[in-house]
Amino acid sequence: MENEGSAAAGKWRFAGNERLTLAGAVTVRGVLDTIKGNLNGNDARPVIPLGHGDPSDFPSFRTSSFAEDAVRAAVSSAKFNGYSSTIGIPAARSAVAEHLSKDLPYKLSPDDVFLTIGCTQALEAIVTVLARPGANLLLPSPGFPYYEARAGFSGLEVRHFDLIPEQDWEVDLASVEALADENTVAMVIINPGNPCGNVFKYEHLKKVVETARKLGILVISDEVYDHLTFGSNPFVPMGIFASITPIITVGSISKRWIVPGWRLGWIVTNDPDGILTKQGIVDSIKGFLNISSDPATFMQGAVPQILENTPPDFFQKIVSTLKETADICYERSKEIPCITCPSKPEGSMFVMMKLNLSLLEGINDDLDFCCKLAKEESVIVLPGFAVGRRNWLRVTFAIEPSSLDDGFLRIKAFCQRHAKKP
Template structure:
């Protein structure tokens, strides 16, 4: 049999896909976890990934679990669903989101997706055209960069300002935009910064988008996970100023990221997204992609309608407690500084001062050696657009969080430069 190496094969891997996947949070965390010391008998402390579902104190409500079981056992949701999602689920989500808006959403404004990730994919895919660019926050959620690269959508970054509670630098947004700019992305409550935008700031964001003639993609997968001074305000409130595509899901608020149920919602009372064929393109995109499992869609109405407020308050109270632990314990570690106490989501951004450390080159080197020496996983800031910063999640058991931050302090003491 002829040796396969002598044949000139006509296929090869798509290198652009490899490059794009390498800048995702999962890709970088997997690389860091490869450095864990198998001989360390202490539990690994996961301060890098926003998935608290493995911790008993963050278990989802029994109402959601029962809704899933009953939907599956009913045998009513075993067939293919419409590509936009089943009507009862879309109607319920529209009603659920309308409670926070000055107008009512229609089920036709709601498109069900496989988690927030697919909602991002769809939004960026329908906006991608030759030469188009999109404005993304720095720091931000790198999945946007990865998907934009995959869709040949050019990226321009505007800064979030730590000295102003991570507000959008709106002057920079205006300076970056040109006639080929199609949208700007905001993430509220903030990932990775743990900030919550005020009503007044969001109104200015909408005004800037209107001035530039672009739409706003509002990533609100952490909606209502706010525990500071500022309440959560959905960007859709300002849909009459500039059209909004909202990315949402049940993943974070209900602590079920593995259920993969999200949505893309059009908040556009003026009908601009229909006029510009965005709505038509969303439907077209969904026609050639997968959709969430039908039985999960079938459970959505009961999950949204029957979850008790005390469940949400329990989660908020835990996050308030752990964010406080995180902020206070970081003050005890001289090489990292948190410029703004987190008020929402599940994360804090902290600045790393490598000049205080021996044999640590940068944030990636810090995280790699921390994993090897202390079995603590932290996300390097370079993954979210800020070199020599770190993203730390506080959505874990309080005792585990204190343990993890204590190990980081020990790591600092071992690597600190001697005065």
């Protein structure tokens, strides 16, 4: 009875991990859950989801039947029911190496490829690998907030360099050099861009890696939206510049094949000079994967067929649809005075739009805008603070064109309703 009394007095010896609580609150999913909590259940209209990065529910974004067949064949073969190697089965690693080598001036080895549970685990792995005491990581602003969340949990300091909206969201290289010090270990580049919808030019990427070499740091290149481009700039993999500075590429089949729920990604070391091996990074990646879960073995079994057999017209259809919806997004934004889109999206599935709150009444900030928009119009948009830019919006255009049109009509009506009276 005495022990019961001590526990009741609040002397339990366990408690939740505060780092996890704080990290979970700043993720895209966490913020969107807050926005969704404002939806009006009495609105008979369908909810328009312009805040997510998962278009798989929409008919225009159905994955390839060849990919589905590959998964069925892998399951039916009964060859992939057991455990995988912690770094991935050899055939799958070879297939990813061959697939990515098509865009590079050199050939990747299967030993350069480590398979992960989607790109999220790839990010988790590399951030954890770099999180030695006192180290800091340079992240783009705006950017993908999972890096901050994971770094915060791992005790890795983050510093933000600017992307410049007036220059098609190019990296402010002066800010990179100003932020870096002797404890800086790496910088992150997302190309094509999430959340900006930009596609970096070859010349600019070369300047980025030259800056990284000058600083003695590696580049983490997040290429989960690789080849989802529809503007004047083609996709350029950062691995092209690996002879200048070591590059770690992370990616997956999630976005290009429209299967984020299949959870198959990779870490790739682009390192012709063996610097990452000498510095212990490769062994640390293996160590991380040895103490974490593996991607489903049957998915690894399906990957060679998915990568080799998906016909080009599937990708052409997806890119064509994204171009159509990106055009809708950009043109409709011009009809709303309080929203400005600094540059037309050329890649990925997102665009950043700036809010002019001085033209609105009763709206405090971007979060307030998104919560009230959800309540009044059943439209979900991600507030910019979640990706590092307050009083901006990140809008997803990877949905049905008709739904996107409807969504912008509702946003326009909402802004007219809240417009400041002259």
